[in-house]
Amino acid sequence: MKEFLGTLGQTTARAYGEDLIDFSRWFEESDGIELVAGLVTTLDLRDYLSHMLTVRGLKPSTINRRLAAIRAWLQWAKRKGAINDLPVFPRHLSEPKRAPKSLDRVEEARFLRSVAREGNVRDNAAIGLMLYAGLRVSEAVSTKPSDIEIGERKGKVIVRNGKGMKRREVPINADGRGMIGPWLAKANSDYLFPGSVGGHLSPRTIQELIKKYAYQAQLDPNSVTPHVLRHTFATKILRSGVDIVTVAALLGHSRIDTTAIYTQPSWRDLERAVDGREGGNGE
Known part of the structure; x- marks a missing residue:
C-alpha cells in the first residue's frame, strides 16, 4: 500500500x-x-x-x-501483477438531492438592508441583476448599458452571452428596477460595470463585495455567493407558482431537469416539515 x-x-x-x-x-x-x-x-x-x-x-x-x-x-x-482480477465493487451510492442553497426571507431582508446602508449604487445594480433577474455573475459583469431597458412600469435585461452563447431576455420587477436604475442613469462606459483598467469588473470583485455585505448582515460570508443570489431568485419564483418551463427560460437553462433541482426540498424545508408535524407552528 x-x-x-x-x-x-x-x-x-x-x-x-x-x-x-x-x-x-x-x-x-x-x-x-x-x-x-x-x-x-x-x-x-x-x-x-x-x-x-x-x-x-x-x-x-x-x-x-x-x-x-x-x-x-x-x-x-x-x-503490478499482484492480483489477477478485481473484485466486483458495490454500486455507487446516490446522494439525496437537495435544492441549491438560497436565502430565506429573513436572510434576504438582512442582506438587502446591509446593501442599502452602504448606499453604493453600483453594488446595488450588480446585486439587483442577480437577485431580481437571476443572472449568473459572468452575465452580470458583462452586461452593457444598452442591454437594459427600465421604465416606470416595466423593464428588462438582455443577456447576450449566456451559457452556451444563448441569448435571452429577462423582465425586471419593480424592486430590481429600483436597485438598477440609479446606476444605469450614470452609465457612460461600454460596460455597465467598467473595470479600473478597461473592460468590465471581474466576477471575483463581485464575489468579494457580496461577502462583505453578507458579513455586515451577520450572515456566513462563505455561504452567500453570486450563485446563491441567483438560486434565491429561482426559488422564489418557483414557490410563487410559476411553471418550471418559464423558470428555465428565465434562468437560461437548456434542460428542464437542470431547473428541476429547485423543486427539491432544502434541509430547511425538511426541518420545518418536522417542526410543523411535531409542534404545530414550531414554537
Whole structure:
C-alpha cells in the first residue's frame, strides 16, 4: 500500500492514505488477518459498505470516496501483477438531492438592508441583476448599458452571452428596477460595470463585495455567493407558482431537469416539515 501511495501526488496520497487506513483497520478487525490486495473479495467490499452505512452512518459521498480509493489501489495492484482480477465493487451510492442553497426571507431582508446602508449604487445594480433577474455573475459583469431597458412600469435585461452563447431576455420587477436604475442613469462606459483598467469588473470583485455585505448582515460570508443570489431568485419564483418551463427560460437553462433541482426540498424545508408535524407552528 505504501508503494502505491508513493506513486501519487502529496495531496492525493494523503487523502487516499486516510481512506485506505480505515479500510485496513476494518479488514483486520473483521477477518483477523493483515490486509493484502490479493485477499480482498467482493464480499469484503459489500460488508465494508454495509458497515460504513448502517453501523457508522457515514454519508454516501464519504462511502463512495473510500471505495474509490480501494478501487484505485487494487487497479494499481493488478497492473503490478499482484492480483489477477478485481473484485466486483458495490454500486455507487446516490446522494439525496437537495435544492441549491438560497436565502430565506429573513436572510434576504438582512442582506438587502446591509446593501442599502452602504448606499453604493453600483453594488446595488450588480446585486439587483442577480437577485431580481437571476443572472449568473459572468452575465452580470458583462452586461452593457444598452442591454437594459427600465421604465416606470416595466423593464428588462438582455443577456447576450449566456451559457452556451444563448441569448435571452429577462423582465425586471419593480424592486430590481429600483436597485438598477440609479446606476444605469450614470452609465457612460461600454460596460455597465467598467473595470479600473478597461473592460468590465471581474466576477471575483463581485464575489468579494457580496461577502462583505453578507458579513455586515451577520450572515456566513462563505455561504452567500453570486450563485446563491441567483438560486434565491429561482426559488422564489418557483414557490410563487410559476411553471418550471418559464423558470428555465428565465434562468437560461437548456434542460428542464437542470431547473428541476429547485423543486427539491432544502434541509430547511425538511426541518420545518418536522417542526410543523411535531409542534404545530414550531414554537
